[in-house]
Amino acid sequence: MPGSRASVFGEAEDFEAALSADGVAGLLVTGHGQFRARLTQVELDQLRLTAVEESQPRIAFVTVPAGTILVSFPIEDGPSPVWGGTEVQTGEMITFGRGQRMHARTLGPSRWGAIQAAAQQLTRYGRALTGAGFVVPPAARWRPPPATARQLRHLHRAAIRMAEGRAGALTDAQAAHGLEQQVLHALIECLSRGLTDNETSAACRHRGVLARFEDLLVAEPSLHMAEICAALGISGRMLRECCKKHLGTGPSGYRRLRQMQQVHRALRRKDPRAASVFEIATRYGIRDLGRFAASYRAVYGEFPSATLRRNSGDAAWARTMGRPRVKF
Numbered sequence: 001m002p003g004s005r006a007s008v009f010g011e012a013e014d015f016e017a018a019l020s021a022d023g024v025a026g027l028l029v030t031g032h033g034q035f036r037a038r039l040t041q042v043e044l045d046q047l048r049l050t051a052v053e054e055s056q057p058r059i060a061f062v063t064v065p066a067g068t069i070l071v072s073f074p075i076e077d078g079p080s081p082v083w084g085g086t087e088v089q090t091g092e093m094i095t096f097g098r099g100q101r102m103h104a105r106t107l108g109p110s111r112w113g114a115i116q117a118a119a120q121q122l123t124r125y126g127r128a129l130t131g132a133g134f135v136v137p138p139a140a141r142w143r144p145p146p147a148t149a150r151q152l153r154h155l156h157r158a159a160i161r162m163a164e165g166r167a168g169a170l171t172d173a174q175a176a177h178g179l180e181q182q183v184l185h186a187l188i189e190c191l192s193r194g195l196t197d198n199e200t201s202a203a204c205r206h207r208g209v210l211a212r213f214e215d216l217l218v219a220e221p222s223l224h225m226a227e228i229c230a231a232l233g234i235s236g237r238m239l240r241e242c243c244k245k246h247l248g249t250g251p252s253g254y255r256r257l258r259q260m261q262q263v264h265r266a267l268r269r270k271d272p273r274a275a276s277v278f279e280i281a282t283r284y285g286i287r288d289l290g291r292f293a294a295s296y297r298a299v300y301g302e303f304p305s306a307t308l309r310r311n312s313g314d315a316a317w318a319r320t321m322g323r324p325r326v327k328f
Helices: 012-018 119-130 146-165 173-193 201-219 225-232 236-247 251-269 277-283 289-300 304-321
Strands: 003-009 024-029 037-043 047-054 058-063 068-074 093-096 101-105 110-118 139-142 195-198
Touching (some): 047 146, 068 146, 119 173, 139 201, 225 236, 225 251, 277 304
Antiparallel strands (some): 003 037, 037 047, 047 110, 058 101
């Protein structure tokens, strides 16, 4: 049954989990201060409409789910993520096909929208409406005619506002079907007339390099950068250039931030009686614990051991009260 939800998040980990069905496999906050995000989604038979507001810059690693096409665009002239190294301007859209992997980073507070469409149905409807030549490339940027783009954004905004006003099941199936048909028609109109840039083969290779880089950081967190470059079959200079364009930072800086976040999350989850800072840090490839502790304190305002001890206090409080402690 079609449905909707609107949620506010105060933790990046919870926000990442909420977006896991949309292909988000990792979300790294790169700014300081309290992370806040608002996520609103409308689930229809063949479309999922999403609107996101975020308070902090971050980098997400995304794999477009099988059988779907991802479309993203800025909301109300707000800044949008840089998808696969491509910045999307007001009036533009970016699309990625099923199985495509990329990093999407924000440069600060952002507002953006997305549509996930069933690939086969979108192609079938597109060819029925525009002709057999309707094809959505694996990765492309679009600038549709202004009136057509406005119509799509208007329909998207109307659906999101409906969801924010009354989250839950969309009980009027006829209205939901009508909304879906209007969005599909507007989307097909945008994708049939507004192609600006097909992704180049070089840009596609660079996305692939960074996806494999992400895989290596998961599978072999202790590898040296020289070993990572050898495994990727590229030079250190090439890896730095790819990271700077797609991640906004160098490979070493990205890995350090990523390790720090992983350790922070693990320290908050672990029972202090069953784990140590050294054990957790080593698991994520940390070699110099003293240097890491200083960097950790600069980001989180406390040493790793303090995070672990605080977790002990929270756990004891929860056991005493008989219910989990919720922090905002």
